[in-house]
Amino acid sequence: MMRIGIDLGGTNIAAGLIDDGMEIVAQDTVRTPPGADAIVNEMEVLAHSLCSQAGLRLSDIECAGIGSPGAIDPREGMVVYSNNLNFRNVPLAVMLSHRLDMTVHIGNDANVAALGEFHAGxxxxxxxxxxxxxGTGVGGGIVLGGRIYDGFNGMGGEVGHMAVVKDGEPCSCGRNGCWEAYASATGLIRMTRSAISRNPDSLLKSIAIDKGKVSGRTAFLAARRGDAAGNEVVEKYLSYVACGAANLINLFQPEMLCFGGGISNEGQYLIDRMLPMLEPELYDVGDRRTRVCLAELGNDAGIIGAAMM
Amino acid sequence: MMRIGIDLGGTNIAAGLIDDGMEIVAQDTVRTPPGADAIVNEMEVLAHSLCSQAGLRLSDIECAGIGSPGAIDPREGMVVYSNNLNFRNVPLAVMLSHRLDMTVHIGNDANVAALGEFHAGxxxxxxxxxxxxxGTGVGGGIVLGGRIYDGFNGMGGEVGHMAVVKDGEPCSCGRNGCWEAYASATGLIRMTRSAISRNPDSLLKSIAIDKGKVSGRTAFLAARRGDAAGNEVVEKYLSYVACGAANLINLFQPEMLCFGGGISNEGQYLIDRMLPMLEPELYDVGDRRTRVCLAELGNDAGIIGAAMM
Known part of the structure; x- marks a missing residue:
C-alpha cells in the first residue's frame, strides 16, 4: 500500500507518495506558511494533490509520516519545540491525523532522513x-536494527551537540565546543573568513569576492584549485569532521557511517581527504570496521524516511 | 537455576554463583595467573569450588559468563586483544566451555558490569x-532494552575513547584528548600533581606527603577539608566528567547514567558537585531527563553481569 512522507522544513514542505518498493511515485512542494494551523492546511492540500496525481483516494493510503525540525516527542505526536518553526508543544501529527483520518507518525527530520537512507539509500x-x-548545523540520525534510536524520551541522537572542544566555540544550543560549532557549514564559513583575513592575496579571497559571499563551498573550491589558504581551511575543517566521526564510531560501532547535508555535495573528495585523518583516531577493533561513505538519496531521504516510520 | 559469573581482572579472578533472584550465593577469588591455559585452569577450579560451597554439581549449573578486559568478540567467544592479559585472539569462552561442558558467554568487563548494575543494582x-x-581508565557499558549495546562488531561502547578536547592530552589508546585522559584517576592524579607544584604551601601538598603518594583521593580529601588548591582540582576534574557525561546524554538519552569505579567511592559528594556543571551542558529535552546517580553494586556488578549475559 502507498504511504505519504512529508519533509517539513523552515522554507518548504516537500511531500511524496511512496510505494512498497520505497520509490517516490508522486511528489509536490509548497512554501512553509507561518503557524501550525496553516502548516497542517498545506499538508492536507499536499496529501490530496499526491493522491490525485496517482489516481488514488485518501482512503487508499496506509499512513503518513512527518519529519520535522526541532525536538520531537514521537510517542505523543508532538513538536516539543522548534526554533525554526517557532513551535512549542504543537501536536502536529495528531492535528494532521484528524484532518486525513489516518495514522500520522512524526520524528525529528535528521532521524527521519537517516531512516530513509537506511531503507532505500x-x-x-x-x-x-x-x-x-x-548543513547549516550538524544533525544526525542513528538507526539500530531497522529502527530510529532516539533514547527513552524520543530526543536522543543529537550528534551535533557532543562537545569535541571543551569550552570551545559557542554553539546555537547554548553549550560551548559542540561538534556542530566546527563541522557545520557555519563553522566552515567562520574558518574560511578567518583564513581570508589572514591571506589577503589568496585565491580563496578572490573566489569569495567573485561569488559575492563566503559560503560552505568557498574553501573547497579554492582547495581543489590548489590554493594553499583554501587547502588549510579544508584540512582543518575535515579534521573536526573526523574527530566527531571517530567519537561516534568508538561509541556505536555502527556498520555504516554516512554523510549527507549540503557539505556532502563535495562528494568523494570529502571522504577521500577525511579518511586518512579518521583512521588513526579509531579504537582498534580488528578487521570488522565501520564503513564510511556518502548518503545517496539527497532530499528524498526525508520524504522516504517519513513514510517508513 | 544457578549460573556462574566470572570477573577476570589483571590482578584477580573473582567468581560467584548467582541464583534466580540475582543474589550471589557463593563466591571465591584467586590471583590471576599468567597465560590463557593457566587462567582457564583457575576458572575451572573456581567453578568446582563454588559448586561445592553450594552443595551442587557442575551439571546443576545453567551456564557461565566471563567479563574480561580488552576488546572482546562475544559472538566468537574470543578476547580479540587485551593489553592487561597480553592476549590476542584467545577463544577464552570456548576453552572454558569445553572444560565445564556448558555454555560460556564472554563480554567486555565494563559492559558486563553495566549489565549487572542494570539487572540487580x-x-x-x-x-x-x-x-x-x-577508574584507572574510563570504561563504560551501554544497556538498551535489557541487553548490552556493543555495535555490529561487538566492540562498541568505548565511552572513554570519545575525544572531548580535540588534539588534547595523549590517551593510552593512541588518540589525543579522549575523555579517559581527563576523567580517569590517571587524569585526576595528573591535575593533582600539577596543582601541588603550583601550590607548595597547600593542604593538598601536605596530604600527598602524609600519604606518601598522590592518588585519585588526594584532591577530594583536600577539597572536603576546604583547601583552595584541592577544590580547584576537584572543580576542574568534575568539569571534564560533566562534559563527557553531557555528550553521552545528548547522544543516547538513556533513562539513567550511573557512575561506578574507584573515583565513584567519593559518593554523593561527587554527584552533588557535578550536577550543576552538567545541567547547563544538556540539550533541552523538556521534563523527561536522564537520571544521574551512583552505581550500587561495586565489584559484585561484574560477577552478576557475567552471569546475566
Whole structure:
C-alpha cells in the first residue's frame, strides 16, 4: 500500500507518495506558511494533490509520516519545540491525523532522513547506520536494527551537540565546543573568513569576492584549485569532521557511517581527504570496521524516511 | 537455576554463583595467573569450588559468563586483544566451555558490569542505562532494552575513547584528548600533581606527603577539608566528567547514567558537585531527563553481569 512522507522544513514542505518498493511515485512542494494551523492546511492540500496525481483516494493510503525540525516527542505526536518553526508543544501529527483520518507518525527530520537512507539509500542491506548531515548545523540520525534510536524520551541522537572542544566555540544550543560549532557549514564559513583575513592575496579571497559571499563551498573550491589558504581551511575543517566521526564510531560501532547535508555535495573528495585523518583516531577493533561513505538519496531521504516510520 | 559469573581482572579472578533472584550465593577469588591455559585452569577450579560451597554439581549449573578486559568478540567467544592479559585472539569462552561442558558467554568487563548494575543494582526497573566506570581508565557499558549495546562488531561502547578536547592530552589508546585522559584517576592524579607544584604551601601538598603518594583521593580529601588548591582540582576534574557525561546524554538519552569505579567511592559528594556543571551542558529535552546517580553494586556488578549475559 502507498504511504505519504512529508519533509517539513523552515522554507518548504516537500511531500511524496511512496510505494512498497520505497520509490517516490508522486511528489509536490509548497512554501512553509507561518503557524501550525496553516502548516497542517498545506499538508492536507499536499496529501490530496499526491493522491490525485496517482489516481488514488485518501482512503487508499496506509499512513503518513512527518519529519520535522526541532525536538520531537514521537510517542505523543508532538513538536516539543522548534526554533525554526517557532513551535512549542504543537501536536502536529495528531492535528494532521484528524484532518486525513489516518495514522500520522512524526520524528525529528535528521532521524527521519537517516531512516530513509537506511531503507532505500546507502544503508540498504546493512544492520546499523549513523547518518550525519553536514548543513547549516550538524544533525544526525542513528538507526539500530531497522529502527530510529532516539533514547527513552524520543530526543536522543543529537550528534551535533557532543562537545569535541571543551569550552570551545559557542554553539546555537547554548553549550560551548559542540561538534556542530566546527563541522557545520557555519563553522566552515567562520574558518574560511578567518583564513581570508589572514591571506589577503589568496585565491580563496578572490573566489569569495567573485561569488559575492563566503559560503560552505568557498574553501573547497579554492582547495581543489590548489590554493594553499583554501587547502588549510579544508584540512582543518575535515579534521573536526573526523574527530566527531571517530567519537561516534568508538561509541556505536555502527556498520555504516554516512554523510549527507549540503557539505556532502563535495562528494568523494570529502571522504577521500577525511579518511586518512579518521583512521588513526579509531579504537582498534580488528578487521570488522565501520564503513564510511556518502548518503545517496539527497532530499528524498526525508520524504522516504517519513513514510517508513 | 544457578549460573556462574566470572570477573577476570589483571590482578584477580573473582567468581560467584548467582541464583534466580540475582543474589550471589557463593563466591571465591584467586590471583590471576599468567597465560590463557593457566587462567582457564583457575576458572575451572573456581567453578568446582563454588559448586561445592553450594552443595551442587557442575551439571546443576545453567551456564557461565566471563567479563574480561580488552576488546572482546562475544559472538566468537574470543578476547580479540587485551593489553592487561597480553592476549590476542584467545577463544577464552570456548576453552572454558569445553572444560565445564556448558555454555560460556564472554563480554567486555565494563559492559558486563553495566549489565549487572542494570539487572540487580541502580538500573533495576528502568529501560536503558549507561554505566561509566571512573577508574584507572574510563570504561563504560551501554544497556538498551535489557541487553548490552556493543555495535555490529561487538566492540562498541568505548565511552572513554570519545575525544572531548580535540588534539588534547595523549590517551593510552593512541588518540589525543579522549575523555579517559581527563576523567580517569590517571587524569585526576595528573591535575593533582600539577596543582601541588603550583601550590607548595597547600593542604593538598601536605596530604600527598602524609600519604606518601598522590592518588585519585588526594584532591577530594583536600577539597572536603576546604583547601583552595584541592577544590580547584576537584572543580576542574568534575568539569571534564560533566562534559563527557553531557555528550553521552545528548547522544543516547538513556533513562539513567550511573557512575561506578574507584573515583565513584567519593559518593554523593561527587554527584552533588557535578550536577550543576552538567545541567547547563544538556540539550533541552523538556521534563523527561536522564537520571544521574551512583552505581550500587561495586565489584559484585561484574560477577552478576557475567552471569546475566
Amino acid at each position: 546507502a544503508g540498504r542491506h546493512i544492520s546499523s547506520m549513523i547518518m550525519v548531515t553536514l | 541502580a538500573g533495576r526497573h528502568i529501560s536503558s542505562m549507561i554505566m561509566v566506570t571512573l
